[in-house]
Amino acid sequence: MTTPGEALSSRPTQALGTGSTTSPVHRTGILVIILVSYFMILLDNSIIFTGLPSIQATLHFSSTGLSWIQNAYTLTFGGLLLLAARAGDIIGRRRLFIVGLVIFTAASMAVGLSPAGEWMIGARALQGIGAAIVGPISLSLLTATFPAGRERNQAVAWYAATAGIGGSLGMVVGGLLTDLVSWRAGFFVNVPIGIVMIIMGMRYLVEQPRTPGKFDVPGALFSTLGVGSLMYGIVSSTDLGWASPVVIAAIALGVALLILLVVNEARVRQPIMPLRLFASRVRSGSFAIRFLYIGATIGLFFFVTQFLQNVLHWTPLQAGLGYLPMTVVNFAVALLVPRLSRRIPPLLLLAAGILATLVGMVWLSRVSADSTYILDVGLPMIFVGLGQGLAFAPLTSFGIHGVKAEDGGAASGVMNTAHQLGSSLGLAILVALGASAVASQTSTSVGDVVTRVQVALTGSSALLIVAAVVLVSVMLPAFIADRRRLHSGTSSVAYL
Template identity: 50%
Template sequence: MSSKPSLPANRRAVLAIIMASYLMILIDVSIVITGLPKIQAGLGFGAAGLSWVQNAYTLALGGLLLLGARAGDILGRRRMLLLGLAIFTLASLAIALAQTPAWLLAARALQGAGSAILAPATLALLSTHFAEGPERTRALSLYAATAGIGATLGLVLGGLFAELFSWRAGFLINLPIGAVLMLGARRYLHETPRQGGRLDIAGAASSTLGMTALVYGLVRAAEQGWGDWLTLTTLAAGLLLLGAFLLLEARVRQPILPLRLFASRERSGAYAARMLFLGGMVGFWFFTTQFLQGVLGFTPLQAGLAFLPTTLPNFVSAMLVPRLTPRLGGARLLAIGLLACLAGLAWLGQVSAGTHYFSGIALPMLLIGLGQGVVLPPLTVFAVAGVSRDDAGAASGLVNVAHQLGGAIGLGVLVVVFAAAVPVQLAGAPLLAHRIAMVMDGSAVMLALALLVTLLLILPAHARARAPQADNAQLARTKP
């Protein structure tokens, strides 16, 4: 008989439902990118207004995540997953039927709100359905692999639908998928125990408004510059509101973000490293697409398929995480993955108008895919390790907040880098290539900071935690 652990049939169904729900969220973050030109032509968006097709979703998702996580603790996480799926699916239908820019943006914001309810429920349900140890590590590795391939899959599907059918098809496909997932969740997922108490309305309002103002200020800075008075006002308001949020959470009896989650250096490092990692990687996804289409002349479908050197290695390396973790340790594996991604981004920082796809794009993509596959699983494990069942929803919500806000803040910073890189002697495709090369250098800096956080906070804490286990194992081997 094989000693390899396997999941019962119902556990496999639980994992499939959770992963598919999370994948649907991730795909919709990126599915619009390759279809943006068709959306702009079809609905008459202006150049600045078009950016809000993405921003409306991100702001609603990032701003409401903590409230969604806390609601799951109080009302039940399976109930929140079903509610999130229902809102997300109906919003997808509204997007597909949109006839005006305002209609589309409102539906995208509603879809982001559905994601904010759904995302923390998926990770919390995974933590409660799988016991801590090898079983949960395996499940979290699959969950993180889903996070890694979601963005690329969205780009491929977005390009496919935009080129062969319509950009609307990318949202219509959510209807049957959402219906099947809701039926499966009712059958296979059990409800989590509900906690007593009430929602922290003041905390939810200050965190939502603060994160929204902060992200809006960064997005506006990319469009209007750092000297714009509204940019500075909203950034200052965002920071003040987030400061007020932390003060409230320290005093309220039932906070949506228990500050005790930050008592662990390992967990705090995981949240910080995740934000920095996503901040850097968002530049890779967003701007590489522009390089492929604007410099190399790829079609939307070709641009989506061009990311396969990242997608396939990402999936393979993520599947190897459960085997590599016992040998290397999660922290070392995380550092190795960050180094691989950092090398890939530094390589992409050398692109120019004369760069060839295979030598200048595909090979660094391979490094990035291999690295990303082993980065996200340990970051997810460290972010929820040692968390009590009562705090599972808040911890998982904070993972997703770090994920979304890291990407939103990183994109805002990198768009400023893109706009500032304007050599006088360049124009057209050479100028675009130069700007994107500067963005990749900026992304590499963010990943270098994530690696520094890993070396200073996560690796030492992980080494201290593993030392007693190694001593016990040595004693067991030497005991007569």
């Protein structure tokens, strides 16, 4: 296993799509900035879960109001991803990345200082704006800094490992800080980290060539309002139900705006979401699988946490620590993927990752009131961690491979949008499934909690099966065709 410092050195880098060499850059420093910043926003996406009971008691939230602590973050994060990603290509990735860090850091301070619920919801929405900037631009900075080949593969492996452990480690950190300090500490910790990353970013990040031309204003409006409206309908379904006129109207409006986005993108010269990104079946398949895979695994964090606290009667700290086996295995396996990919085709690694995750999820769906942690939770979590470690790096590489320099931000935006939509829609569907299986949605009795977990994680297993079907029916034929062209000398396409 190599460290970033061993794999990546400080030397001149070549801008993507150019033949000139820029001034020497500190690639290890840049990778650290990218990974720590990306990890920070992922951490805040899950750290909130273990602190929700304490937040509700402190700020006197209603059950509906409490859900908007996460929904406000989700809406701005998901709605602005495509806009922020494309803006980075035009305005400058370095400049916008630092702006995103400033927004996220300031908003974290505001969340931690929240004197009332309305203040916290507004600050969480502001955090989502910062995250929408940092998330996709971090990946486009990575692809622009590290040329295709072994160095980029290693960098992507570290990025994928960060993506894989961010959510589960957030549960550990959230539980630890909530129990030992306060729920506010989980947000205050971002402030010194964010300040250090801003200073490092100003020192080490180098500006990449910008995309000249006009900004696609209609595309920006359609994408932001379309994704935002769609996500509003999805997250509102948890409280209002899928049959609610508000939910139906919001989803219908979101779909209509996204259709207008596609029509607009097919006509404009410099689209915010170039449709050529979907020309590759491998790339399109990876977006779809990411959507399904994230939708499936988000249920684990939401429902297993409830099982640990309401059935096994663990504290928030213990529940957070319960995710450590999955986190450790995930991280270790993800760092081995570049080495494994030299001997095993990456599509097989992705297939193995989906299969391992499916085994763990089916196992978890069989929990009962008499279950024990080690046999019924800890061991299946190890399978899920193994699956995540194997899956994320190939998914990331397939999503950005072959993308031209000028489309780097847009590809990152689409990938992150698939991730965020998958998380929101997946959780909404799984919560609805779990709620439909019991008489009371708010009941915390052992029997009702167990039933909700069983039904929801069975739904997660179904989403993983659909992901496997997409891999076999969409990605595999395209991958085989590309491999044949590569061996015949008619194509230079290679994955990982």
